[in-house]
Structure formats: structure tokens, C-alpha cells
Amino acid sequence: MDELVQRLAEKDHPVTVGGAKPTLEELRKRIEEMEYVFIKFTGTRGGTDLGVKVDKSATDLEQADFERRTGDAHIEGTLTLNYVKVRCVADINLETLHGTGRLVILEEAHA
Template identity: 60%
Template structure:
């Protein structure tokens, strides 16, 4: 397995809302309107900011109050990291825009693209 994917698969990793200008309002907009959020794993060298396609059925916004920047959000979604399909699972506090999360490997790639 890819070293970065393996490292980010360990449960209880620190995560934060990533992207160009994280805020509670922008986080809500990305979750509800765009269906695409940035989740940053700051524990890597320089931090790893991942773009995640939100799985609406697995994401829970019921405990969040975005207008008052309180509560928490459970976010799940998919992406491909270093040719490995993964699911990002994170619990994020709306006030601090940080929390814990990890990646779950969906399947190992059978072949890697040829390098030039």
C-alpha cells in the first residue's frame, strides 16, 4: 500500500477544514451546495489537503449550527489518493473547523500507470 495512504488510514488523525478560505459559512456551502469539501491532515510534512466528494447519505449535519458556528459535523466522502481509491471519514467541530478523521482504503490498485 502507498505509504501516505497507509499513514492517513490510522484512526484518530488530526484533521481540519482545508481549502483557500475555511470558515463555517464556506464549510456549510461546500457541504450543502457544492458537495465537495477540503479536508486537511496537518500531521504530514507540510499538511495534506484533500478534495473530498461528499457522500450525502453518510454525512450528518444534524448536530451543526453553522449560523452560530457551533456543534459538529460527521463527513464522509470519496477520492483517489496516489492511485488508491479511499473514503475519508471525519468528525469536525464547526467552531474550530478541526477534529479527527482517517482514510479507509476501498480497494488496492491492480496496476499503476506507466511513468514517462
């Protein structure tokens, strides 16, 4: 098993909204329209910025008020990291664009 994937799956880690334009407006657009967000795990060497395909059925925006910039967005989605298929689970505070996240290992790809 890949060491980075295993470490990020062991417990919650600090995360922030990643990508080239980490703004609240960009996050909202990416969740609602593009269905692809960037979540950056900040506790790794240099940070690990992951592109996540949003799973709208598991993502919860009930506590998120984008207009008032308050509350938390619960974002879930899938990706492959270092040949391992994973689900990224993150809770992002809309005021700070920071939060906590972890990976859930779905399956390890075989070469």
C-alpha cells in the same frame, strides 16, 4: 500499498478544514451545494489537503448548528489518493474548524 494512505488509515488524525477559504460559511456551502470539501490532515509533512466528494447519505449534520457556530459536522466522502481509492471520514467542530479524521481504504488501483 502507499505509505501515506496506509498511515492515514491506521487511526484518527488531527484535521482542519482545508482549501483556499477555510471559513464556516465556505464549509457549509461546499457540503450543501457543491458537495465537494477540502479536509487537511495536519500531522503530515506540510499537511495533506484532500479534495473530498461528499457522500450526502453518510454525512451527518444533525449535531451541527451552522447559525450558532456550534456542534460537529460528520463528513464522509470518496477520493483517490496516490492511486488508492479511499473514503475520508472526518468530524469537524464548527467553532474551531478543527477535528479528527481518517481514511478507509476501498481499493488499490493497479497500473
